[in-house]
Amino acid sequence: MIYELSDLTRTIMNLGFSLIGIYFAHTFQKSKRKLWQCICTWLLVYLFWITAGAFLDACFLNHTAFPNMTHERIGMFIAPLAIFAYRFLYPEARLTACIFYYYMADNVLILQILFSRTLAMLLIQLFGLPDQETILCVYALSLAVVVVLYHTWARRKMLCVLLDFQDRMGLLAAFAFVSYYGTLLLADAWAPWQPLTGVDIARNFAAILIPACGYGVSFLGAEEHVRAEEMRKKASMDPLTGLRNRRAMLNDIQEMLETLSEPLWLVCLDLDNFKWINDQYGHDIGDQYLRRFGTMLEEMTGQNGQAYRTGGDEFAVLYSGGSAEKIEALRECYLQSFRDGEKPEFLGVSIGYEQVQDFESLAEVMKRADEMMYVEKRAKQYARGYAAEDTKEALTK
DSSP, X not given: OHHHHHHHHHHHHHHHHHHHHHHXXXXXXXXXXXXXXXXXXXXXXXHHHHHHHHHHHHHHTTOTTOTTOOHHHXXXXXXHHHHHHHHHHOTTOSTTHHHHHHHHHHHHHHHHHHHHHHHHHHHHHHHOOOHHHHHHHHHXXXXXXXXXXXXXXXXXXXXXXXXXXXXXXXXXXXXXXXXXXXXXXXXXXXXXXXXOOHHHHHHHHHHHHHHHHHHHHHTTTHHHHHHHHHHHHHHTBOTTTOOBOHHHHHHHHHHHHHHOOXXXXXXXXXXXXXXXXXXXXXXXXXXXXXXXXXXXXXXXXXXXXXXXXXXXXXXXXXXXXXXXXHHHHHHHHHHHHHOSSOSSOOOOEEEEEEEEOOSTTHHHHHHHHHHHHHHHHHHHHHHHTTTHHHHHHHHHO
16 A cells, blocks of 8 residues: 555656646647647546556456556556557647657656566565565666667667657657656655655666666767758758758658548649749849748648649649649639739749659659649740740741
8 A cells, every 4th residue: 555655646746747748749849739639638648547557456456466556557558558559540640749759758768667666576576585686686687678679679769759859859858757757756755654765766766777778879879860860851852942842742752642541632833934033133032932932832731731842933732632623722822822012923823733643653643734734834925925936936837
């Protein structure tokens, strides 16, 4: 009972620390969801954690080998599994993104500690081994196993997670580290039935070394990984508009075809009379014109699309879901959104589109979308009289 009360204290404190962690994660991730939505999602998972843990606690409570396995200890193994399962089933879900990364920093750390503590308690209770010596031996063994696993198997995976927030993820990991260690100390200090001793502090510190060393091994070579990641991002980014480039678009098409169940449309866009803008106002104003259009295009695509600059005055959008009629409706939206009163005024955009069925036929799809776009562009040029020489030559034949 004493041990269960101490665990309850830690559970309450960890709940508070976790809510603060969600706020940090939400702020750093700049999620489009409201903070209360993220917290409510996490609370649902936490409720599942408590409910499932209590059920298992009831099953094992009277078993002689598991007298100290409270819902916190058992449930700690279930909560991350629920998050992982949700992310696997709904990989595009934005609602759980911010709390997922916090769980990676916090619960992986706590899982390693609790697994070691639980294993030590089982050995003590089943075989009557000395308490302190068994705990320290199990911690030492866990430390060796964690370092080996992180270095050989999980290093790249942990780097991908920890570097998602770049420097901010390091702050989150440090917060998770301090919050759990602080929880251990505060729970022991506030529990009059279990006074804090030097041995307790040393034992808790030994426990915290297990994930700390694992994180340390994961960060070996992180600088090279960050540099390679930055180079990869630069290679897929258009430096003028900040949009993704043609190479990134081809990669995204292949990935979307493998993951999306909705129709995928390729929309090609070409700014009308952009050469005239460069000649009339200069290339600096022309670059500003491109940036303005790129910003508007990215805002207009929303969650159902991704905008790209494929070169010069040509742009593209990958649009998932909907039909061709909806894409036609985008034309008027572009015209209205770009008329912001700035000079030079928006002269229009020509659009061509085609549905992408598979990656093998992508070249033909891009060709048809380009042809549709240039047919519209040439029709506009003739209507404005820009093709007078071609018209005169045609009349003389």
